Amino acid sequence: MEFTAKQIADLIGGRVEGNENAKINTFAKIEEGKEGAISFLSNPKYTPYIYETKSSVVLVNNDLELEHPVACTLIRVENAYECVAKLMQMYAQMMPKKKGIDSLAFVAKSAKIGKDVYIGPFACIGENVTIGDGTAIYPHVVVYDGCKIGNNVTIHAGSVIGADGFGFAPNTEGYEKIPQLGTVVIEDDVEIGANTCIDRSTMGQTIIHKGVKLDNLIQVAHNCEIGENTVMSAQVGMAGSTKIGAWCMVGGQAGFAGHIKIADRTFIGAQSGVISNTKGNGEQLIGAPAIDPKLFFKAQAVVKRLPDMYRELNALRKELEELKKSK
Amino acid sequence: MEFTAKQIADLIGGRVEGNENAKINTFAKIEEGKEGAISFLSNPKYTPYIYETKSSVVLVNNDLELEHPVACTLIRVENAYECVAKLMQMYAQMMPKKKGIDSLAFVAKSAKIGKDVYIGPFACIGENVTIGDGTAIYPHVVVYDGCKIGNNVTIHAGSVIGADGFGFAPNTEGYEKIPQLGTVVIEDDVEIGANTCIDRSTMGQTIIHKGVKLDNLIQVAHNCEIGENTVMSAQVGMAGSTKIGAWCMVGGQAGFAGHIKIADRTFIGAQSGVISNTKGNGEQLIGAPAIDPKLFFKAQAVVKRLPDMYRELNALRKELEELKKSK
Amino acid sequence: MEFTAKQIADLIGGRVEGNENAKINTFAKIEEGKEGAISFLSNPKYTPYIYETKSSVVLVNNDLELEHPVACTLIRVENAYECVAKLMQMYAQMMPKKKGIDSLAFVAKSAKIGKDVYIGPFACIGENVTIGDGTAIYPHVVVYDGCKIGNNVTIHAGSVIGADGFGFAPNTEGYEKIPQLGTVVIEDDVEIGANTCIDRSTMGQTIIHKGVKLDNLIQVAHNCEIGENTVMSAQVGMAGSTKIGAWCMVGGQAGFAGHIKIADRTFIGAQSGVISNTKGNGEQLIGAPAIDPKLFFKAQAVVKRLPDMYRELNALRKELEELKKSK
Numbered sequence: 001m002e003f004t005a006k007q008i009a010d011l012i013g014g015r016v017e018g019n020e021n022a023k024i025n026t027f028a029k030i031e032e033g034k035e036g037a038i039s040f041l042s043n044p045k046y047t048p049y050i051y052e053t054k055s056s057v058v059l060v061n062n063d064l065e066l067e068h069p070v071a072c073t074l075i076r077v078e079n080a081y082e083c084v085a086k087l088m089q090m091y092a093q094m095m096p097k098k099k100g101i102d103s104l105a106f107v108a109k110s111a112k113i114g115k116d117v118y119i120g121p122f123a124c125i126g127e128n129v130t131i132g133d134g135t136a137i138y139p140h141v142v143v144y145d146g147c148k149i150g151n152n153v154t155i156h157a158g159s160v161i162g163a164d165g166f167g168f169a170p171n172t173e174g175y176e177k178i179p180q181l182g183t184v185v186i187e188d189d190v191e192i193g194a195n196t197c198i199d200r201s202t203m204g205q206t207i208i209h210k211g212v213k214l215d216n217l218i219q220v221a222h223n224c225e226i227g228e229n230t231v232m233s234a235q236v237g238m239a240g241s242t243k244i245g246a247w248c249m250v251g252g253q254a255g256f257a258g259h260i261k262i263a264d265r266t267f268i269g270a271q272s273g274v275i276s277n278t279k280g281n282g283e284q285l286i287g288a289p290a291i292d293p294k295l296f297f298k299a300q301a302v303v304k305r306l307p308d309m310y311r312e313l314n315a316l317r318k319e320l321e322e323l324k325k326s327k
Numbered sequence: 328m329e330f331t332a333k334q335i336a337d338l339i340g341g342r343v344e345g346n347e348n349a350k351i352n353t354f355a356k357i358e359e360g361k362e363g364a365i366s367f368l369s370n371p372k373y374t375p376y377i378y379e380t381k382s383s384v385v386l387v388n389n390d391l392e393l394e395h396p397v398a399c400t401l402i403r404v405e406n407a408y409e410c411v412a413k414l415m416q417m418y419a420q421m422m423p424k425k426k427g428i429d430s431l432a433f434v435a436k437s438a439k440i441g442k443d444v445y446i447g448p449f450a451c452i453g454e455n456v457t458i459g460d461g462t463a464i465y466p467h468v469v470v471y472d473g474c475k476i477g478n479n480v481t482i483h484a485g486s487v488i489g490a491d492g493f494g495f496a497p498n499t500e501g502y503e504k505i506p507q508l509g510t511v512v513i514e515d516d517v518e519i520g521a522n523t524c525i526d527r528s529t530m531g532q533t534i535i536h537k538g539v540k541l542d543n544l545i546q547v548a549h550n551c552e553i554g555e556n557t558v559m560s561a562q563v564g565m566a567g568s569t570k571i572g573a574w575c576m577v578g579g580q581a582g583f584a585g586h587i588k589i590a591d592r593t594f595i596g597a598q599s600g601v602i603s604n605t606k607g608n609g610e611q612l613i614g615a616p617a618i619d620p621k622l623f624f625k626a627q628a629v630v631k632r633l634p635d636m637y638r639e640l641n642a643l644r645k646e647l648e649e650l651k652k653s654k
Numbered sequence: 655m656e657f658t659a660k661q662i663a664d665l666i667g668g669r670v671e672g673n674e675n676a677k678i679n680t681f682a683k684i685e686e687g688k689e690g691a692i693s694f695l696s697n698p699k700y701t702p703y704i705y706e707t708k709s710s711v712v713l714v715n716n717d718l719e720l721e722h723p724v725a726c727t728l729i730r731v732e733n734a735y736e737c738v739a740k741l742m743q744m745y746a747q748m749m750p751k752k753k754g755i756d757s758l759a760f761v762a763k764s765a766k767i768g769k770d771v772y773i774g775p776f777a778c779i780g781e782n783v784t785i786g787d788g789t790a791i792y793p794h795v796v797v798y799d800g801c802k803i804g805n806n807v808t809i810h811a812g813s814v815i816g817a818d819g820f821g822f823a824p825n826t827e828g829y830e831k832i833p834q835l836g837t838v839v840i841e842d843d844v845e846i847g848a849n850t851c852i853d854r855s856t857m858g859q860t861i862i863h864k865g866v867k868l869d870n871l872i873q874v875a876h877n878c879e880i881g882e883n884t885v886m887s888a889q890v891g892m893a894g895s896t897k898i899g900a901w902c903m904v905g906g907q908a909g910f911a912g913h914i915k916i917a918d919r920t921f922i923g924a925q926s927g928v929i930s931n932t933k934g935n936g937e938q939l940i941g942a943p944a945i946d947p948k949l950f951f952k953a954q955a956v957v958k959r960l961p962d963m964y965r966e967l968n969a970l971r972k973e974l975e976e977l978k979k980s981k
Contacts, residue, residue, distance in 0.1 A: 027835055027857040085823060085832055088857075092833035104760055106431055106448040106466075121760040122776050122794075124448050124466040124484075138817070139760075139778040139796050140449075142466045142484040142521075156817040157778075157796040158849070160521035163465070163483040166542040166560065169412060174516060174538035174556045178412055179419035181354055189828060194796075194814040194851045195485070195871075197521045197543040197561075203354040203415075211828035215820040216851040216873050217522075217891075219543050219561040219579070229828045233820065234851075234873040235891045235909075237544075237562045237579050239597070252873070252891050253909045255562075255580045255598055270893075271909055271927045271942055273598045288598055289627060295634075300943060302633040306956035307949075309640055313963055316643055316970055323650065323977065433758055433775040433793075449776050451793040451811075467776075469793050469811040469848075487848040490792070490810040493869040493887065496739060501843060501865035501883045505739055506746035508681055522812070524848045524870040524888075530681040530742075544849075546870050546888040546906070564871075564889045564906050566924075582889075582907045582925055600925045615925055616954055622961075629960035636967055643970055650977065 001025060001094060005057045008038065009075045011090070012083045014059070018073030022056045027088065030058060033072075040084040059083055098136060105137075114151065126162070132188065144200060150188035156216070158195040161186065165199040165206075165222020165240065178202060180222060187211075193218070193234065209246070227264060255288075269293060328352060328421060332384045332400045335365065338417070339410045341386070345400030349383045354415065357385060360399075367411040386410050425463065432464075441478065453489070459515065471527060477515035483543070485522040488513065492526040492533075492549020492567065505529060507549060514538075520545070520561065536573070554591065582615075596620060655679060655748060659711045659727045662692065665744070666737045668713070672727030676710045681742065684712060687726075694738040713737055752790065759791075768805065780816070786842065798854060804842035810870070812849040815840065819853040819860075819876020819894065832856060834876060841865075847872070847888065863900070881918060909942075923947060 006020040028037035030046055033055030040059040041050055050058060050070055057073045059080040077083045097118070101107060104121035111129040119125065120139035129143050132151035137143070141155045144162030155161070167178035182201030186192075186208045193216035198206060201223040208214070212226050215234040220226070224238050227246035236250050239258035244250075248262060251270030256262070261277045268274060269286030278285065287296040302309075333347040355364035357373055360382030367386040368377055377385060377397055384400045386407040404410045424445075428434060431448035438456040446452065447466035456470050459478035464470070468482045471489030482488065489511045495502035509528030513535045519525075520543035525533060528550040535541070539553050542561040547553070551565050554573035563577050566585035571577070575589060578597030583589070588604045595601060596613030605612065614623040629636075660674040682691035684700055687709030694713040695704055704712060704724055711727045713734040731737045751772075755761060758775035765783040773779065774793035783797050786805035791797070795809045798816030809815070821832035836855030840846075840862045847870035852860060855877040862868070866880050869888040874880070878892050881900035890904050893912035898904070902916060905924030910916070915931045922928060923940030932939065941950040956963075 029858045032858050088833045088835060089830070091835065121778050122449050122467075140467060140485075140776075140794060140812075140814075144484075154818075157798070157814045158467075158485055158522070158794075158812055158851075160467075160484040160543075163521040163543070164481075166520060166540070168518075168540050168558065175540055175558065176416070177518065179415045181415060181418065191822075191831065193820060194817040194853075195522050195544075195812065195849050197485075199521075199543070204356050204359050213820070213822055213829055215875075216814075216817065216853070217544060217849075217871060221542075221561065231822065231829065233893065234875065235562070235889070239560065239579055252893055253580070253907070257597065270911065291631060295631060299630050299633045302637045303630070303953050303957070304945060304949060305637065306633075306953045306960075309637065310956045310959065310963065312640055312644065313966055313970075316640075316647060317966065319647060319651075320970060320973060320977070323647070324973075449794075451775050467794060467812075471811070485794075485812055485849070487794075487811040487870075490848040490870070491808075493847060493867070495845075495867050495885065502867055502885065503743070504845065506742045508742060508745065522849050522871075524812075526848075526870070531683045531686050544871060548869075548888065562889070566887065566906055580907070584924065618958060622958060625961045626957050629964045630957070632964065633960075636964065639967055639971065643967075643974060646974060646978075650974070 001091075005073045005075060008057065008087065012075075012077060012086060014075040014077040014083065016073065016075055018070075020073075022073040024057050027084075027091070028055050030055065033058075038084075038087070040080045042079075042081040042084075059087075102139075108145075120157070138194075144184075147184040147186070147200070149186045150190065150210075152189050153186055154191045155186075156192060156194040156196075159192050160197045161192075162200040163197060165202055167202055167222065167240075182206065182222070184208070190214075196220075215252070221258070233270065251286075269296075328418075332402060335384065335414065336402045339402075339404060339413060341402040341404040341410065343400060343402055345397075347400075349400040351384050354411075354418070355382055357382065360385075365411075365414070367407045369406075369408040369411075386414075429466075435472075447484070465521075471511075474511040474513070474527070476513045477517065477537075479516050480513055481518040483519060483521040483523075486519050487524045488519075489527040490524060492529055494529055494549065494567075509533065509549070511535070517541075523547075542579070548585070560597065578613075596623075655745075659729060662711065662741070663729045666729075666731060666740060668729040668731040668737065670727060670729055672724075674727075676727040678711050681738075681745070682709050684709065687712075692738075692741070693726075694734045696733075696735040713741075756793075762799075774811070792848075798838075801838040801840070801854070803840045804844065804864075806843050807840055808845045809840075810846060810848040810850075813846050814851045815846075816854040817851060819856055821856055821876065821894075836860065836876070838862070844868075850874075869906070875912070887924065905940075923950075 002025045005022040009016045024038045025036045030039040030049040033053035037055040038057045039055040101119040102121045105119045105123040107125040108127040110127045111125045114133035116134045118136040123137045124142045126145035128146045131149045135153040138157040140158045142160045147162040162184045164180040168175035182203045184206045187210040189211045192214045196218040198220040199222045207225045209228045211229040213231045217235045219237040221240040223241040225243040230248040232250040233252035235253045238256045241259045242256045244262040245264035247265045250268045254272040257275040263278045265281045267284045272290040273288030274290045286293045329352045332349040336343045351365040352363045357366040357376040360380035364382040365384045366382040428446040429448045432446045432450040434452040435454040437454045438452045441460035443461045445463040450464045451469045453472035455473045458476045462480040465484040467485045469487045474489040491507040494505035509530045511533045514537040516538045519541045523545040525547040526549045534552045536555045538556040540558045544562045546564040548567040550568040552570040557575040559577040560579035562580045565583045568586045569583045571589040572591035574592045577595045581599040584602040590605045592608045594611045599617040600615030601617045613620045656679045659676040663670045678692040679690045684693040684703040687707035691709040692711045693709040755773040756775045759773045759777040761779040762781040764781045765779045768787035770788045772790040778796045780799035785803045789807040792811040794812045796814045801816040816838045818834040822829035836857045838860045841864040843865045846868045850872040852874040853876045861879045863882045865883040867885045871889045873891040875894040877895040879897040884902040886904040887906035889907045892910045895913045896910045898916040899918035901919045904922045908926040911929040917932045919935045921938045926944040927942030928944045940947045
């Protein structure tokens with residue numbers, strides 16, 4: 001696909017400055033520009049690149065002032081960052097979408113597959129699974145028996161949906177398995193990254209609500225629930241039966257103890273350890289155990305001074321004792 | 328499969344209170360009850376649900392006292408929690424068990440496969456692998472050449488057994504690979520979750536002893552050894568050559584340095600970092616570096632006060648100096 | 655393959671002490687020795703094993719002094735550890751190397767595959783992927799469309815190269831996906847462990863430079879870059895657009911915030927959290943947030959004493975107030 005600067009400007013309501021017929025067929029970062037590419041400039045830190053970029057066209061904000069002429073063609077718009085995101089979405093929609101069940105996938109006969117579904121090579125869809133319309137299951141995804149996946153869901157390669165929850169009861173000789181008889185329900189518009197694991201519940205369902213976005217290598221244990229539009233970065237781990245509210249954001253490598261509740265719109269920093277229920281909407285937490293971020297960073301700044309503080313404390317004790325004696 | 332309340336009561340030695348012919352065909356949590364389901368009530372926190380549950384039958388403890396009549400049929404037993412676990416195990420045993428080598432699995436000709444084994448679609452069993460009787464290998468598991476897997480082992484989807492240990496020797500130009508010539512041995516009754524990695528040893532064997540239970544996304548490096556009946560939650564990581572004793576419990580996301588020994592029956596909290604040998608049986612550790620849990624939580628409580636302590640220490644210093652001068 | 659002690663000694667320039675015709679066909683650790691095996695002794699901690707090992711031959715340093723005769727044959731060399739590594743490399747080179755594209759792999763027609771490549775069962779190579787000469791792709795690896803993999807690269811089972819980066823823009827109803835239009839480039843001589851994820855970039859490329867070694871279960875987010883010969887242990891996580899220099903070493907479970915730069919030859923301890931640019935060559939960091947290791951371990955030693963310090967601080971305050979009053 002190829003477009004001219006003018007065509008792009010017309011699409012997004014921008015104004016061309018330079019060669020209206022400059023041709024573009026790809027995107028590039030401004031600092032890695034090349035002929036035929038469109039770039040964008042939004043962060044002022046990158047302004048120097050406008051004078052040296054090899055990209056044919058650069059989207060810039062209306063208010064950008066040039067210090068001297070540039071080689072590339074500019075398209076001026078109200079908000080260059082938003083416009084490039086829109087262009088990328090348009091571009092992605094024009095690209096041929098992966099569709100159909102690959103002949104190398106395994107789909108159990110009892111599975112119910114919706115319309116416009118993509119199931120990639122070596123994906124494995126178990127008995128009585130249901131998969132909604134418009135859903136994309138990338139290669140090597142495994143969906144265990146009985147799980148339900150909604151519409152417009154994307155699951156990236158290697159993720160495992162519905163493996164047994166981790167439940168064992170000790171006896172004198174070892175551990176007995178507690179059967180995991182529940183399933184997993186993934187609602188509409190969820191995206192799940194690569195090699196993420198969502199375990200089936202002991203009874204009832206592990207539930208990932210509408211619009212949730214999970215990154216790669218995440219662990220969601222049995223009986224967990226993740227509220228609508230909550231976003232989790234890579235390598236987060238949730239222990240069993242924990243419920244996270246809607247519109248939360250969770251940083252990478254954070255962990256949640258089992259059987260706790262996280263309120264809606266809670267922001268959890270990377271590498272945090274959350275071990276108890278959270279109070280309410282909009283709370284921010286970081287650290288392990290997780291506390292208020294301002295307090296966390298202040299306390300961590302003092303941690304570095306702890307050896308000095310320890311010495312000072314001992315010095316004060318001595319001096320005080322001497323003062324007492326000398327009285 | 329469908330049972331009456333009376334049939335269930337007879338099976339587990341309970342006493343029916345209500346409709347002996349109430350029919351059940353599934354399990355449900357008491358708070359998510361539905362017609363045809365059996366639930367259980369053990370934790371007093373959930374007692375209010377007994378009056379509103381839609382489950383047809385609820386297993387309760389003998390000593391439960393009702394404040395007013397309930398719609399569901401009760402089965403009274405000595406210990407409702409243990410009884411429901413037993414029922415689930417009976418139910419699981421009646422369900423058709425997955426068996427046989429799926430036609431979409433790859434099994435090398437030189438591999439030796441026991442009786443009553445399940446090997447799922449796209450599982451990949453390398454040369455000279457041995458797999459014991461009654462073992463279940465779920466889809467997408469990879470067992471590299473030469474590894475030995477015992478009887479009644481379960482390995483969930485996407486786990487990788489026997490990939491090369493991470494061993495490289497630096498030279499001036501880069502790193503040279505140290506060949507990983509050993510294997511992995513997994514003894515009887517081990518269960519391994521999804522997407523877990525157990526690396527082959529440099530020489531000799533990485534060993535997972537009898538009855539060990541590993542959750543999802545765990546890393547076991549080359550030359551490690553995990554003792555009988557030790558249990559590890561998801562995302563734990565062990566560096567090379569570390570040996571963990573028997574009957575240990577390890578919380579999620581904990582990490583172990585290489586070349587250390589953990590004594591039997593050690594309890595390691597979630598997200599801990601263990602960097603040295605542990606002392607003896609029954610020790611508890613948490614934090615990074617890991618310390619006694621009581622001390623850890625007391626110290627963490629003080630960490631929050633560190634900015635105040637720092638100010639107070641400076642104030643004391645000033646006041647003491649003034650006091651000295653004023654003498 | 656079988657060799658005599660004399661043949662081995664000639665190969666590595668060593669001197670036989672004992673039976674020149676002792677036969678060996680495998681490697682074993684000295685403490686797990688067995689007939690037909692060659693072991694090595696380098697760390698003095700293991701010297702006692704020389705008197706009881708069942709290995710037929712043991713490589714030892716020239717200066718080893720025996721207290722009494724041993725059953726095994728010795729080969730004396732300048733550096734036993736280096737010699738055994740060399741022997742293992744020779745042995746590995748003699749073993750039949752896996753080659754060819756397995757008939758159970760999926761390789762898109764538009765993919766370009768080099769010479770002497772191994773692609774294992776159920777590996778999945780997308781459209782327009784290029785794979786260089788001598789590269790080994792183990793079973794179940796997924797390489798998404800358009801990614802480039804160099805010469806002599808090794809990727810272990812279950813790793814996912816080129817899944818979508820984690821990019822979403824919030825609107826009032828939920829999150830909109832930001833298309834991930836870039837690719838992943840993996841240069842020559844890189845080794846990647848099992849179940850590791852390297853995401854494609856939003857635009858441009860996520861780049862893993864020459865000679866990098868990544869362990870298992872690592873997360874590399876979109877637009878990241880890892881410099882030549884950098885080594886990362888298992889379960890490390892990098893957030894988006896972070897650039898790590900050359901010859902760095904990163905301990906297990908460490909995490910990097912997004913959009914930061916790590917200088918060449920930086921050493922990052924296990925479980926660290928790096929949240930800002932690092933200063934320069936050779937820096938060492940540990941902790942979360944990461945600081946100088948000496949300071950970290952000193953500070954952590956004081957953390958254990960925090961409850962005592964808190965009490966002492968309060969005591970000092972009281973005593974000081976009394977002293978003031980008594981004046």
